[in-house]
Amino acid sequence: MSDCSSNARPIDVDNILERLRGLSSAEDFFHTLGILYDGRVLNVARLHILKRMGQYLAEEDFDGLPDRVIAARARSTLERAYSDFESASPLSQRVFKVLKEHDPEKPAEKRGAFVSFEAALKPFAEQ
Template identity: 65%
Template sequence: MSSCSLDDKPVDVVDILPRLKTLSSAEDFFDALSVKYDPKVLASARLHVLKRMGQYLATEDFDGLPDRVIAARCRSYLERAYDDFVTSSPLKERVFKVLKDNDPDRPVKPGTAFVDFDDILAPLPPRG
């Protein structure tokens, strides 16, 4: 087993990307890459952290790189993604489309989400 970890638990770097693709929980990623975490942070941001890590990984071209380098970059991106949510929150970071689309700081396109006040106060049509 090769190591790219400075912690006491070495990271098995052999075929790291295919192995990461088989993982199913945030904790599995943290364990596989030997990254320490606070369970309280993951309780509220696990999917956000993994999504952000994926965004960081999407900027990389791993073709031809040695497993040791790939593992080190994956570990670095997981640490960076995790740190984003230690110092911020899912609502502030808005990594998912549903949160981006409902950002109160982003201007709303005219006619897309506006309900005229008169429409709210209009009487209901008679039943019958």
């Protein structure tokens, strides 16, 4: 499926944020928000999609909004997060700190003293 929003199903909007807080799997989020997804995309990027959704939700202000508006925004954030990973790899998106800090284009930092494997294997007399 290339467009998860065109296949959206109706959802129960009552107390949606509280219900989302209680979910444990990526599939639960998609089911609760009525969004169809490609299992191949989800299998590769499930944690990245949910982390990105959380980042998008953190930008929202839900105070005083009716449940139907909150549900629509939550659905929109999940659709947006999912679309980020439909054509891009988790490595290219760098959602998690460990991926942000590791850039394959940059050489590794030198940290303290380095002893080569060969030097460690030499007998003490040769050193």
